[in-house]
Amino acid sequence: MNYFPDEVLEHVFDFITSHKDRNSVSLVCKSWYKIERYSRQRVFIGNCYSISPERLIARFPGLKSLTLKGKPHFADFNLVPHDWGGFVYPWIEALAKSRIGLEELRLKRMVVSDESLELLSKSFVNFKSLVLVSCEGFTTDGLAAIAANCRFLRELDLQENEVDDHRGHWLSCFPESCTSLISLNFACLRGEVNLGALERLVSRSPNLKSLRLNRAVPLDTLQKLLMRAPQLVDLGIGSYVHDPFSEAYNKLKIAIQRCKSIRSLSGFLEVAPHCMSAIYPICGNLTFLNLSYAPGLHGNKLMKLIQHCRKLQRLWILDCIGDKGLGVVALTCKELQELRVFPSDPFEAGNAAVTEEGLVLVSAGCTKLNSLLYFCQQMTNAALITVAKNCPNFIRFRLCILDPIKPDPVTNQPLDEGFGAIVQSCKGLKRLSLSGLLTDQVFLYIGMYAEQLEMLSIAFAADSDKGMLYVLNGCKKLRKLEIRDCPFGDSALLEDVGKYETMRSLWMSSCEVTLGGCKSVAEKMPTLNVEIIDESEQMEFNLDDKQKVDKMYLYRTLVGHRKDAPEYVWIL
Amino acid sequence: MAFEKDLNLDATELRLGLPGSSDESAKNQTPATLRSNNKRALPEESMSSNATASKNCDQETAPLPKAQVVGWPPIRSYRKNNLQPKKSEGEISGIYVKVSMDGAPYLRKIDLKVFKGYPELLKALEEMFKFKAGEYSEREGYNGSEFVPTYEDKDGDWMLVGDVPWEMFTNSCKKLKIMKGSEARGLGCV
Numbered sequence: 001m002n003y004f005p006d007e008v009l010e011h012v013f014d015f016i017t018s019h020k021d022r023n024s025v026s027l028v029c030k031s032w033y034k035i036e037r038y039s040r041q042r043v044f045i046g047n048c049y050s051i052s053p054e055r056l057i058a059r060f061p062g063l064k065s066l067t068l069k070g071k072p073h074f075a076d077f078n079l080v081p082h083d084w085g086g087f088v089y090p091w092i093e094a095l096a097k098s099r100i101g102l103e104e105l106r107l108k109r110m111v112v113s114d115e116s117l118e119l120l121s122k123s124f125v126n127f128k129s130l131v132l133v134s135c136e137g138f139t140t141d142g143l144a145a146i147a148a149n150c151r152f153l154r155e156l157d158l159q160e161n162e163v164d165d166h167r168g169h170w171l172s173c174f175p176e177s178c179t180s181l182i183s184l185n186f187a188c189l190r191g192e193v194n195l196g197a198l199e200r201l202v203s204r205s206p207n208l209k210s211l212r213l214n215r216a217v218p219l220d221t222l223q224k225l226l227m228r229a230p231q232l233v234d235l236g237i238g239s240y241v242h243d244p245f246s247e248a249y250n251k252l253k254i255a256i257q258r259c260k261s262i263r264s265l266s267g268f269l270e271v272a273p274h275c276m277s278a279i280y281p282i283c284g285n286l287t288f289l290n291l292s293y294a295p296g297l298h299g300n301k302l303m304k305l306i307q308h309c310r311k312l313q314r315l316w317i318l319d320c321i322g323d324k325g326l327g328v329v330a331l332t333c334k335e336l337q338e339l340r341v342f343p344s345d346p347f348e349a350g351n352a353a354v355t356e357e358g359l360v361l362v363s364a365g366c367t368k369l370n371s372l373l374y375f376c377q378q379m380t381n382a383a384l385i386t387v388a389k390n391c392p393n394f395i396r397f398r399l400c401i402l403d404p405i406k407p408d409p410v411t412n413q414p415l416d417e418g419f420g421a422i423v424q425s426c427k428g429l430k431r432l433s434l435s436g437l438l439t440d441q442v443f444l445y446i447g448m449y450a451e452q453l454e455m456l457s458i459a460f461a462a463d464s465d466k467g468m469l470y471v472l473n474g475c476k477k478l479r480k481l482e483i484r485d486c487p488f489g490d491s492a493l494l495e496d497v498g499k500y501e502t503m504r505s506l507w508m509s510s511c512e513v514t515l516g517g518c519k520s521v522a523e524k525m526p527t528l529n530v531e532i533i534d535e536s537e538q539m540e541f542n543l544d545d546k547q548k549v550d551k552m553y554l555y556r557t558l559v560g561h562r563k564d565a566p567e568y569v570w571i572l
Numbered sequence: 573m574a575f576e577k578d579l580n581l582d583a584t585e586l587r588l589g590l591p592g593s594s595d596e597s598a599k600n601q602t603p604a605t606l607r608s609n610n611k612r613a614l615p616e617e618s619m620s621s622n623a624t625a626s627k628n629c630d631q632e633t634a635p636l637p638k639a640q641v642v643g644w645p646p647i648r649s650y651r652k653n654n655l656q657p658k659k660s661e662g663e664i665s666g667i668y669v670k671v672s673m674d675g676a677p678y679l680r681k682i683d684l685k686v687f688k689g690y691p692e693l694l695k696a697l698e699e700m701f702k703f704k705a706g707e708y709s710e711r712e713g714y715n716g717s718e719f720v721p722t723y724e725d726k727d728g729d730w731m732l733v734g735d736v737p738w739e740m741f742t743n744s745c746k747k748l749k750i751m752k753g754s755e756a757r758g759l760g761c762v
Contacts, residue, residue: 077643078727134648160650188650190739269654295655343645344655375645402645433646459644484643 006031010039019044038062045069046504048086048110049529052559053094064103065129066091070110072507072553073457074482076134079509079551081535083566089116090564096123104129104155111135117142121149128180129155136162140189144170151175154207155183165191172197181205185212187236187267192216203228212236215269220248226255234288235259236267242275253278266290266316273301283308287335290316295344303328314338319353319375326358330365338371343402353402356383363390371396379436380408384418388425397422398433404460407437414438420445423453433457443467447474455480465492472499482507490517497524505555516545518552522572529561530554532570642728652726653744667742673701673719673750684742690734697721701750708734723748 013036016022026036042065045051057063070086088110095102102124112135120127127150140163146156147170171193174181181201186193193216202208202225209232211225217238226232242249262282271294286309291297297305298320306325309315312333319341321329329336339362341354356379363369363386370393379401399419407414415436423429423446430452434442438461446453447470454477461467468488471481472495480503489512500506500521515532522530533551561571667684680700687693694705706717713732714720721733725744733741733748 074643076648077646078649079643134650160648162650188654190737292651293655342651343647375647400645404641404644457646459646 006035009035013039041065047555049562050557053091057098057100063100067106069108074507075109085564086110087564088112092116092120101126103127106131107135108133111137113137114139114142118145121145126152128152131157132161133159139164140166140170144173147173152180154180157183157185158188161188163189165189167191169194174201179204182207183210187212187214189214195221199224210234213238215239223252223255226259230258231261232259233261234264235262238267239270240268241270241272257281264288268294271296273297276301276305280308284310286312288314292316292318292342295320307332311335316340318342318344320344323354323358327361330361333366336366337368340373341375343375353377356380359383360386363387370394373398375400377402378406378409379415380410381415381418385421388421392425394426394429396431397429399435401435404435405437416441423449428452431455434461435459439463440467443470447471450475452477458483458486460485462486465489468492469495472496479504483511485510487512490514493517494520497521500528500554501556507553509551513549513552514545515547515549518549519572527556528554529557530572535568669745669747671748674752689738720751722751
């Protein structure tokens with residue numbers, strides 16, 4: 001290919017969009033590496049500590065869009081202390097100093113300060129898109145800076161962030177000249193917004209396709225917004241509480257009927273279930289429905305709603321739908337690909353929770369199902385075997401039995417065979433989360449059959465090191481392994497330390513690995529950062545190698561030890 | 573976890589609640605093997621570690637009490653903090669939480685929904701248990717008082733009443749406890 005001028009190759013590379021493919025392209029030869037790096041606009045960094053902003057900037061001078069992930073996944077469940085790391089400021093600072101014309105920044109599980117948002121808003125003239133998922137550390141003041149300074153902002157998407165809401169007028173900070181908004185999602189904010197400013201903003205945003213409101217936006221404002229934006233494709237309703245006989249409700253019905261393009265519906269953060277009929281006219285077109293924050297919607301009202309949604313591809317729901325409700329889903333939603341069932345009360349599973357029956361029903365009715373997150377009371381091997389037969393196309397299969405070591409309640413056996421059937425049948429499985437009573441056997445199956453597996457989450461499982469070894473030896477494509485409360489120790493950890501360089505990261509907490517074992521890994525693999533997280537001050541006083549380590553997080557990196565770790569993190 | 577079970581601390585605690593009304597679920601007592609240290613020692617719960625239970629399914633050990641296992645079930649904190657309590661159709665039910673006080677012979681229950689904010693709640697608690705909480709400040713907590721109002725949140729942590737916005741508090745408060753000032757050291761009060 002050396003006889004093609006660079007421009008031609010560049011043009012060809014334009015068609016290669018997946019990160020994996022572009023990375024592969026860059027490895028072919030020096031000249032391809034060079035062409036690829038100059039033409040690369042989008043970069044994805046799965047672990048912000050694997051590389052430094054300076055090296056990123058040096059390699060990709062044409063960078064326009066950056067995606068960064070910070071804390072390990074188990075941080076979502078309070079297993080990682082708050083100030084562990086994942087600060088975005090150094091990245092923004094470095095990018096601001098460079099000549100990079102950043103246009104898009106997508107962050108997940110990172111600490112984002114108001115300072116960083118302000119710096120971001122002032123440093124990049126063409127900045128267009130900010131997406132923050134599960135981040136923390138900022139307030140509505142930071143959002144005000146983004147609104148005020150990013151003149152060509154198209155997207156502000158805040159998903160499930162912990163935001164300190166100063167109830168300021170951040171929405172009013174969008175200048176009159178800002179007419180470019182395509183997507184605005186502030187559902188996770190708790191405070192009031194200036195409703196007039198919101199209405200005016202929507203009025204002057206003809207390209208607005210996605211609007212997700214927070215709880216503070218009342219129904220009559222919703223109706224006004226819908227009248228001004230009938231072109232919406234994605235709607236998140238904040239408050240949906242009203243009197244079905246009121247004028248406001250009638251107006252809403254009319255407004256909703258005009259919105260013929262809505263394909264995605266979420267929110268209902270406050271809901272009066274007897275008023276759902278206004279939504280029916282748009283249900284027939286929905287491909288995504290997220291009712292996972294609406295526990296007030298259950299029983300017959302919920303089922304009636306679902307019955308209108310024949311084209312649904314993705315459904316996020318609470319377990320108060322019950323097995324019966326899942327039966328309705330199975331009958332109605334023949335196009336369903338993704339199902340997520342969340343617990344409505346995680347601490348006291350009541351009658352409304354779902355069991356293996358609901359899952360079996362869905363698997364029988366929705367044969368296109370390929371992605372599952374299912375919190376349930378119980379599961380049986382027989383059910384899992386049936387599900388595996390019905391749905392061989394699973395890419396993501398995450399099962400969470402609320403009692404994490406519960407066996408099959410019918411046979412009292414561990415769930416090894418059930419999960420074994422899943423991995424054997426679903427040849428394309430990339431992500432798996434296990435729960436229930438599990439022995440080493442399930443890991444034997446995973447190692448044998450889960451050839452495409454990239455991410456595995458294990459809790460309260462296995463009997464011995466063999467479990468972990470089966471997985472490390474068998475799953476060639478494994479990238480992320482996270483383990484808690486399993487009897488895996490040093491011999492499993494140390495069996496093949498080279499493997500960890502082929503993975504993004506390994507998390508082990510409340511297992512049997514010792515300080516000595518972790519030190520050994522660190523010694524043998526200088527390209528890994530091995531972090532010990534221990535808040536109990538044990539580490540300060542007792543550096544015995546035989547001591548068990550509470551939490552270990554190791555990850556490959558090109559830039560050595562990070563400098564921003566707090567005192568209770570030891571990098572070996 | 574095993575340590576606590578042997579001492580059966582709950583049974584000897586001087587509280588008047590219904591029998592069997594503690595956090596352990598009364599449902600489905602299928603025997604299950606207790607995993608080795610599913611939780612590291614925290615100040616309140618001193619557990620001995622390393623009871624690597626054998627893998628025998630017939631062992632008579634209770635299922636793990638869900639509320640005490642950190643990070644289980646694996647749900648994002650955001651979701652836990654933002655899920656509104658279920659409301660029965662057409663009407664808004666109250667948020668009833670137990671209130672205990674050190675030294676008091678029995679517990680009370682109050683409906684958090686009837687209060688508009690912290691001052692009203694504190695006044696009601698003071699009247700109910702005949703104590704004075706003192707002045708609340710962000711830095712020092714409740715200054716100048718023998719008793720301090722605390723609560724257990726959805727994560728199982730004990731927190732000082734008053735630190736978070738009222739709505740966040742009512743959504744995440746599982747139970748209240750009026751602690752003696754001396755015990756409440758470490759929650760930021762004198």
